[in-house]
Amino acid sequence: MFARTAASVAVIFTLAVFDGAAAQTANQPPDTMAARVEACTPCHGNKGEGTSDVYFPRLAGKPAGYLYNQLLAFRSGRRKYPPMNYLLEFLPDPYLEAMAEYFAGEHPPLPQPAPSEVSKEVLAQGELLATSGDASRNIPACVSCHGPALAGMQPGIPGLLGLRAAYISAQLGAWRYGTRTAKSPDCMQVVAGHLTEADVTAVAAWLATRPAPANPAPAPKGTYALPFGCGSQPN
Numbered sequence: 302m303f304a305r306t307a308a309s310v311a312v313i314f315t316l317a318v319f320d321g322a323a324a325q326t327a328n329q330p331p332d333t334m335a336a337r338v339e340a341c342t343p344c345h346g347n348k349g350e351g352t353s354d355v356y357f358p359r360l361a362g363k364p365a366g367y368l369y370n371q372l373l374a375f376r377s378g379r380r381k382y383p384p385m386n387y388l389l390e391f392l393p394d395p396y397l398e399a400m401a402e403y404f405a406g407e408h409p410p411l412p413q414p415a416p417s418e419v420s421k422e423v424l425a426q427g428e429l430l431a432t433s434g435d436a437s438r439n440i441p442a443c444v445s446c447h448g449p450a451l452a453g454m455q456p457g458i459p460g461l462l463g464l465r466a467a468y469i470s471a472q473l474g475a476w477r478y479g480t481r482t483a484k485s486p487d488c489m490q491v492v493a494g495h496l497t498e499a500d501v502t503a504v505a506a507w508l509a510t511r512p513a514p515a516n517p518a519p520a521p522k523g524t525y526a527l528p529f530g531c532g533s534q535p536n
Contacts, residue, residue, distance in 0.1 A: 334403040340388060341400075350409040355465040361407040364519045366456030368401035370483070370533055379482060411463040411513035419506040423499075427507025430500060440495045441528045443504065446488070451511060453519040457533040461508050462517060469505035477501070484532030491529075 341360075346352050349361035360368060374380040376389040376397065389397070417424060429435075431451075434442035443461065447453055453460035461469070475481035476493035483489060496504070527534060 334399055338400055338403060341404075344384075345404075346409075348407040348409045349404040350407075351412070351463065355467040356471060358468055359411075359463040360404040361409050362517060362519075363405060363459045364453055364455045364457060365398075365401040365405035367453070367459045367533070368404055369398055370457060372397040372401060374483070381480070408517075411517055414510045414512055415465070417466070417506050417510050419502065423503045424507050424510065426500075427503035427505070430504050431507055438495050440500075441492060443508070445525075445528045446531070448520050448525065450514040450516070450520075451508070452514060452517050454524055454534070455519050455522045457535070458519070458531075460517065460519060462511055462513060464509065466505040466509035469508055470501050473501045473505065486530050486532050488527075488529060488531035488533070 341349070344352065344354065344357040345360050349359065351357060351359040351361075371380065372389060372392075373394075375382065375385040376392065378386055392400075430440060431443040434440045434445065444451065446458055447461050448458070451461045472481060473493050473496060476487075476490045477496060479490065481490075493501075
């Protein structure tokens, strides 16, 4: 009798443990990168498409090498934004690489451009600088590095599509004043240093009006030659 009772208790205990473990497993999120980057989604969108906040950029579809470089910069403190610095502080390189690959592989549709608030004359100046540059002031065209479709190039040049004017303006300003830097030679800091405030306003406004191209994917590495060396884009 005692043996049967002990055996029954053991079976009940085993089933209880099994059921508890099963319930715990059922309540846990799936161990996927999509689940792991949920901390990114309130600011950058469920698939990295961006949100209504104009200062948080779209991540989806950008070259993985570019995204990885930015994650490294936030982790090291070279790029300063406390929430990002805190979230990434103790994450190892392979984890950051996996995060970059995840968002690079997401391709939600680009948003419709918002109507611009600047004049036609300002937009025309922005288009001129973005597509032709200004050789007299050593300003290369945006398209000479970011591509004819402004979709970027693998592995380290980002596309400029799907971004708001306020964000673009803020980043150009950060490069102009040295609060955002990249690997040497820091080509963007050099370019931005030649821009005036009016140039920044015009370029940011025009870029924000660009519709999605037929193929918004970054160009393969080596598709076109850069006008100068850039530390973020290995040869």
